[in-house]
Amino acid sequence: MDASSGDAGCPGYPVLPADQRVRPLAETLMMPIYIRYLSREIYASVALVLVAFLGLFAFFDLVNELDDIGKSGYQLYQAAIYVAMIMPGRVYELMPIAVLIGTLYSLTTLARHSEITVLRASGLSTGRFLFGLLSIGSVFVLLTFVFGEYLAPPAERAAQQWRLAATRSMVSQELRTGLWVRDGLRFVNVRNVLPDTSLQGVRIYEFDDKSVLVSISEAGSGVYDKREGWRLNQVAQTRFLGESTEIVNLPELIWKSELTPDVLSVLMVVPERMSVETLYSYIRHLEENNQRTSRYEIALWKKLAYPFATLVMMGLALPFGYMQTRMGGVSLKVFSGIMIGVGFHLLNGLFSNLGVINGWIPAVAALTPSIGFLLAAMGMMWWVERR
Numbered sequence: 250m251d252a253s254s255g256d257a258g259c260p261g262y263p264v265l266p267a268d269q270r271v272r273p274l275a276e277t278l279m280m281p282i283y284i285r286y287l288s289r290e291i292y293a294s295v296a297l298v299l300v301a302f303l304g305l306f307a308f309f310d311l312v313n314e315l316d317d318i319g320k321s322g323y324q325l326y327q328a329a330i331y332v333a334m335i336m337p338g339r340v341y342e343l344m345p346i347a348v349l350i351g352t353l354y355s356l357t358t359l360a361r362h363s364e365i366t367v368l369r370a371s372g373l374s375t376g377r378f379l380f381g382l383l384s385i386g387s388v389f390v391l392l393t394f395v396f397g398e399y400l401a402p403p404a405e406r407a408a409q410q411w412r413l414a415a416t417r418s419m420v421s422q423e424l425r426t427g428l429w430v431r432d433g434l435r436f437v438n439v440r441n442v443l444p445d446t447s448l449q450g451v452r453i454y455e456f457d458d459k460s461v462l463v464s465i466s467e468a469g470s471g472v473y474d475k476r477e478g479w480r481l482n483q484v485a486q487t488r489f490l491g492e493s494t495e496i497v498n499l500p501e502l503i504w505k506s507e508l509t510p511d512v513l514s515v516l517m518v519v520p521e522r523m524s525v526e527t528l529y530s531y532i533r534h535l536e537e538n539n540q541r542t543s544r545y546e547i548a549l550w551k552k553l554a555y556p557f558a559t560l561v562m563m564g565l566a567l568p569f570g571y572m573q574t575r576m577g578g579v580s581l582k583v584f585s586g587i588m589i590g591v592g593f594h595l596l597n598g599l600f601s602n603l604g605v606i607n608g609w610i611p612a613v614a615a616l617t618p619s620i621g622f623l624l625a626a627m628g629m630m631w632w633v634e635r636r
Contacts, residue, residue: 283368288385290359295351295389302343307332317416327415334408338401338522344393345555346590348386349562353586356570365570375634379567386563393556402524409518410445431538432506434458446510447472451481453504464488466502478505507534520548521601528552544605550615551601558593561623565589568629593622 314328359365368378427440427450434457440450448471455463468481484499511527512534520528528549535542569582596618604614 283373284381284384287355287359287381290355291352291382291385292388294355295347298351298354299340299343299347302347303336303339306339306343307336310335321417323416327411331408331412331415334404334411337396337404341393341396341401341522341555342594344389344396345558345562346587346594348389348559349566349590349593350583350586352382352386352563352566353569354583356566357582360570360572375567375571375630379564379630382563382567383560386560389559389563390556393559397552397555398524401522402518402527405518405522413443430508431540432508433538435506437506437508442513446513448479462489466504468502471504473510477503479503479508507537520545521551523548523552525549525552543608543611544601546611547601547604547614550612551597554616554619558619558622561619561626562590562593565622565626565629568626568633571630571633589622593618596621 310332311328314331317323318325318328356365427438428442430437430439434455436454436456438452438454439448440452442448449469451466451468451471453464453466453468455466457463464486466481466484466486468485469483471479471481474480481502481504482500484502486497486499486502488495488497509530512531523531528545532542532545532549535545566586569585572582600614600617603609604611
């Protein structure tokens with residue numbers, strides 16, 4: 250019987266060519282196998298690169314602390330504990346760079362052994378290869394989000410509190426008179442904020458709707474109660490009653506305010522290490538008091554976009570895997586990945602500062618580096634495909 254007219258077991262049905270019959274089954278069986286193989290290689294490489302970077306940065310952080318060791322009882326073991334406590338923030342910060350270098354190393358090694366060539370010859374398209382990489386990278390997106398939102402902020406806050414307590418310091422302020430904040434119709438001056446966010450030397454200037462000074466309250470200290478608000482102790486309150494004044498001494502005064510310890514924690518933690526919830530609440534506090542929010546809005550957009558930068562880095566590494574070995578060895582490509590990762594890290598900081606200085610739209614300042622590297626990855630893939 251003619252092969253084109255039918256099959257002995259299924260008369261009347263055309264017989265497909267051999268390559269068309271085998272390919273769907275081969276692709277079905279190959280898909281989970283190659284993804285498992287790639288994920289094992291990439292996860293191991295990224296973990297190794299991340300551990301190496303963490304060790305390097307931990308060493309630099311410890312060296313940076315040596316200048317303060319011996320001052321105010323600050324000892325080496327306390328500095329080592331402080332460095333260990335800020336490591337979750339380092340993981341969050343270094344994750345995209347580690348993903349780029351680890352993925353690039355894995356793909357380059359596979360290309361050197363002709364394994365990527367075999368996959369492509371078996372019918373694996375560039376789109377499916379990229380989709381497989383992105384599915385592997387979803388784990389890094391989740392890890393980056395967890396570290397950035399749930400692990401790094403409390404660890405960073407605890408680390409700063411530990412360091413301030415170990416060095417017997419207060420939260421540093423730019424003004425000699427302490428911290429100044431606006432709380433509705435009140436202007437609040439705090440001389441010192443202790444590491445546990447309790448207050449020393451609180452002075453509250455309260456105005457009415459016509460901007461007339463109503464009272465001045467001075468307290469020796471204050472602690473926060475979640476149910477009632479700030480509990481101020483040893484309060485001397487001066488009330489302005491038209492042409493006369495009245496001074497009242499109170500053992501305790503409850504001050505209800507949106508200024509919570511979480512808001513005060515911005516004094517110890519840089520915006521990029523804060524959680525999305527804390528950033529959002531502090532932005533609302535600044536907006537309600539007609540204060541600038543650009544720095545914190547840029548940090549908020551960066552927090553939302555930063556986990557997905559790992560996917561951009563994986564897409565950027567794919568063209569290197571498609572390049573032939575003669576176009577550069579593993580060492581050269583890994584060095585290129587390091588330079589690209591460092592460039593991404595520097596551009597992120599540069600655009601954040603430029604956005605604050607020039608008043609750019611926060612989303613534009615925060616997302617431009619990631620979008621730029623995404624376009625670069627697309628351009629490189631198009632160039633490799635043409636070759």
